[in-house]
Amino acid sequence: MAALGLGLAALGRPGYMTLGHASDFPSTSEAAMEARCFEVLDAAWAAGVSHFDAARS
Numbered sequence: 001m002a003a004l005g006l007g008l009a010a011l012g013r014p015g016y017m018t019l020g021h022a023s024d025f026p027s028t029s030e031a032a033m034e035a036r037c038f039e040v041l042d043a044a045w046a047a048g049v050s051h052f053d054a055a056r057s
Contacts, residue, residue, distance in 0.1 A: 005051035006044045011037050
């Protein structure tokens with residue numbers, strides 16, 4: 001079975017909003033970004049992702 005991973009460098013980082021990723025978030029408030037991050041992590045886990053790269057860059 002192949003390992004599936006998710007890179008988290010851009011997840012919840014406001015700096016990426018200026019790179020055209022703002023549409024990935026319904027709002028850029030801290031609470032909304034936190035909620036979206038949890039949605040992505042939950043969906044990844046449910047899809048079988050078990051490796052997460054949480055390095056800052």
